[in-house]
Amino acid sequence: MTTIRDVAKLAGVSPSTASRVLHDSDMISEATKKKVRQAMKELDYSPNYLAQNLANKSNNMIGIVLPVRHDQPALSNNPFFMQIIQGIVTVCNQRNYMVSLATGQTDEELITNLTTLSKQGQINKFIFVYSKENDPVFDYVQKRTEAETIVVGSPYAKVTKRARYVNNDNVQAGKDLTNYLLKRGYQEVAYVYSNLSEVVQEDRYMGYKDALKAKAEHLLCLESSDQTELVANFLETNPEVDAFVACDDMTAIFLQQILTRLGLAANAYGLAGFNNSLIGQLVHPSLTSVEIHPYELGMEAAKLLTQATTKNYLLVEHTIIKRDSTK
């Protein structure tokens, strides 16, 4: 968070002078006012925000909320937590914010730890690096009137000034990847998912559907790489399908393994996933995938908390990375 002290420092004046400029005091020369206002602009400083901060006793501490341990599979499933955290920490380090961490074995333990953290460290700013439906931890933080929260991920709750979101545009990404395959000459593209009740998978599916226009949908639900028979049946009943958009790289790799096991040539089908994971770069054929820029997601989340802004929802770009699994 930019303070009046930062402004004063950049402008080369005392904090009280900067504060007087804020209230347009007659005691200050126009030259000084110009200098201070320039500094405010450069630092993206908002006077309303300052007043709010003072009222909230806010400080330069941010708490990162990690998912609870019983959500471990979800955790391992997302190799991007570390990159998100690195992005947050990079921005906070640059802006002299301290970053603290909270986690727990259970929701109750995490809530207890968050209480301690906010008491000990006077922390009122939190970044949730996960988002899940009906999260008691998120609800708890929201009930604390002084807390400001950024969630990295899909918005389950209502987006408000106090609960803001940083995310990829997963609908657009799904649409872009499907269109990419269609432009590369594939005729009938199928969507492969593991659980459509997960918002990310559903969003990408919506984008896929949108890109198809008049074309027919083909849906394949795949949860692991031992569902060989299921895939064989799908190929038989959907002979027109010549490419697959998978909801993520891991699902794409499961399908790739099954296609190999069915004795199909490496490029019998076009195949693309999301997340640009390391393993996708090393499998054969290497996987075309959508980079979702998790480091930038973390940076943007930290920026939202540490500077004056009116944005409540921020989308981070995605990039299609072409590899050997598509023509």
Next chain:
Amino acid sequence: MTTIRDVAKLAGVSPSTASRVLHDSDMISEATKKKVRQAMKELDYSPNYLAQNLANKSNNMIGIVLPVRHDQPALSNNPFFMQIIQGIVTVCNQRNYMVSLATGQTDEELITNLTTLSKQGQINKFIFVYSKENDPVFDYVQKRTEAETIVVGSPYAKVTKRARYVNNDNVQAGKDLTNYLLKRGYQEVAYVYSNLSEVVQEDRYMGYKDALKAKAEHLLCLESSDQTELVANFLETNPEVDAFVACDDMTAIFLQQILTRLGLAANAYGLAGFNNSLIGQLVHPSLTSVEIHPYELGMEAAKLLTQATTKNYLLVEHTIIKRDSTK
């Protein structure tokens, strides 16, 4: 770090009373002394440690040092950072320690951030969640005489009171997994690696070698899953090999993909890896692997920093998880 205040609280006495027990004051009754000493024992409290703490102006803050961003591939390669961090945070939350984070794009930036962190937060206790050879960041922290460091990983530098380590016994794990395969009836086991100059891969290789005893070694270097010809040649020149110990799950999965592509049956060869990663549980056949307990690695690292102990090096158990890729 347990303080005399924690001891006093547990014993239900004032801090000054607890301090007097420490100095075996005649002013305190035997019953109270017994109560306080019991509390010291329970809390693993050491008076020498306290004196040292006071001298070092230490406090209840711990800094977690993340790898720098240019080591990103190494980072993504290790899906356990998050679990290590969760283990650290769980212990710190329980013991009322605040956890802060430092990272950077480059070594220089990380060092700058660490300097800020230790000035702002008076942090003198650090946990490195990575270990690498000739790390300027580690060297910088070591030069600060008041800093205490725990490294999660293989010791590259000399183990000292101020630079302690928490690790798996990777030599023993390599030996155990190889012996496991031999006991399951495999005759000739090969070791698959990607880079033997990495300490973890080398340690596991040493264990493999040790388990073989009089048997011949078979070494296969595999860096991705497109080295089909290399593997075909290996199988031809090493026809006696009937099982593989891979240095990690990812390498095992690359080999599994190649074997499938060569048209071999799912269980033509025994195959086992390390790390018990999620993807290894979902590939076909599911992968026998060694669980290295990263959460516990993090917990032990935090325990070493937050309680009095004379241990400089601590090993965390490993567990072989049997799945379908071995008989």
